[in-house]
Amino acid sequence: MSAKIISGTEVAKAIREELKVEVTELVEKHGITPGLVTILVGEDPASQSYVAAKNKTAHALGIHSEQVTLAADTTEADLLTLVDKYNKDAKIHGILVQLPLPKHINEANVLYAINPDKDVDGFHPVNVGKMVLGEQCFLPCTPHGILELLVRSGVQTSGAEVVVIGRSNIVGKPIANLMLQKRAGGNATVTLCHTRTKDMAAHCRRADILIAAVGVPKMVTADMVKEGVAIIDVGVNRIGMTEAGKAILAGDVDFESVKEKASCITPVPGGVGPMTITMLMKNTVQAAKIAAKLI
Numbered sequence: 001m002s003a004k005i006i007s008g009t010e011v012a013k014a015i016r017e018e019l020k021v022e023v024t025e026l027v028e029k030h031g032i033t034p035g036l037v038t039i040l041v042g043e044d045p046a047s048q049s050y051v052a053a054k055n056k057t058a059h060a061l062g063i064h065s066e067q068v069t070l071a072a073d074t075t076e077a078d079l080l081t082l083v084d085k086y087n088k089d090a091k092i093h094g095i096l097v098q099l100p101l102p103k104h105i106n107e108a109n110v111l112y113a114i115n116p117d118k119d120v121d122g123f124h125p126v127n128v129g130k131m132v133l134g135e136q137c138f139l140p141c142t143p144h145g146i147l148e149l150l151v152r153s154g155v156q157t158s159g160a161e162v163v164v165i166g167r168s169n170i171v172g173k174p175i176a177n178l179m180l181q182k183r184a185g186g187n188a189t190v191t192l193c194h195t196r197t198k199d200m201a202a203h204c205r206r207a208d209i210l211i212a213a214v215g216v217p218k219m220v221t222a223d224m225v226k227e228g229v230a231i232i233d234v235g236v237n238r239i240g241m242t243e244a245g246k247a248i249l250a251g252d253v254d255f256e257s258v259k260e261k262a263s264c265i266t267p268v269p270g271g272v273g274p275m276t277i278t279m280l281m282k283n284t285v286q287a288a289k290i291a292a293k294l295i
């Protein structure tokens with residue numbers, strides 16, 4: 001059996017079409033243009049390309065988008081002043097500070113300074129707390145994108161054995177938490193694995209849905225999964241360069257071998273990646289609606 005490919009590119013495209021309609025309605029009926037600012041400190045090429053992609057997508061959807069790039073030696077105090085400026089700017093509904101920040105800046109200080117109502121990355125403790133409680137909040141973009149992929153691809157999560165590999169604050173912990181909740185894309189029985197897990201392969205082989213967010217290329221191999229498993233591969237690992245100087249990417253799952261056993265699988269690239277940016281846009285539109293008391 002060869003798995004059905006879950007195309008994040010296609011699902012993201014459908015959600016972006018829905019968002020375009022929402023943005024047009026906000027502008028035409030309520031005179032509100034959702035606004036997003038992205039703040040980048042330094043010149044890390046990967047971060048530059050992520051921020052550029054976010055701004056390009058925002059423009060394409062009719063979202064007002066501002067991009068601020070600061071020198072790598074910007075002080076934490078200056079960055080906090082800028083965040084505060086955008087907290088007070090009524091045109092801006094979402095603030096995204098691109099991570100990682102340079103080492104001399106305390107990331108938590110900066111993330112916690114963002115007004116939770118503009119925290120479209122969903123990293124502020126107020127939003128994290130509300131997420132855990134199952135309350136309305138901004139969900140972190142990558143886990144939110146995974147949920148949408150599962151739901152829109154018709155993967156049954158209720159009662160499913162879900163194994164998540166990786167316990168980071170931005171992917172592993174939140175997706176494990178969301179899949180436990182009593183909601184669409186939830187009601188699963190979840191196991192969270194990490195570097196101290198004993199016999200990880202045994203856990204993986206029990207999974208009806210396996211989510212790999214590790215950062216180790218092709219770590220999950222065919223012998224570690226059962227027939228019919230649904231695979232979400234979050235990993236984005238640069239494993240080489242083409243002659244044209246383009247990065248060659250691999251996921252955390254050995255796609256070629258695992259796709260022969262899985263019922264469905266996300267590719268890398270074109271799986272979770274496009275969903276992450278799309279959910280940032282969804283959160284920005286939601287933030288604009290909340291600011292206008294429309295929801």
Ligand SMILES: NC(=O)c1ccc[n+]([C@@H]2O[C@H](COP(=O)([O-])OP(=O)(O)OC[C@H]3O[C@@H](n4cnc5c(N)ncnc54)[C@H](OP(=O)(O)O)[C@@H]3O)[C@@H](O)[C@H]2O)c1
Pocket residue numbers: 142165166167168169170171172193194195196200213214215216234235236237272273274276
């Ligand atoms: N597509 C997207 O939009 C998107 C978004 C975010 C991240 N990513 C990608 O997803 C991957 C994970 O990102 P992240 O930020 O969550 O990474 P991270 O913060 O580095 O966390 C990695 C997690 O994997 C665990 N781990 C590492 N090696 C392991 C091993 N050999 N066995 C078991 N567990 C292991 C670590 O365990 P310990 O906690 O025990 O150290 C940790 O919990 C990366 O490739 C990243 O580029 C993609």
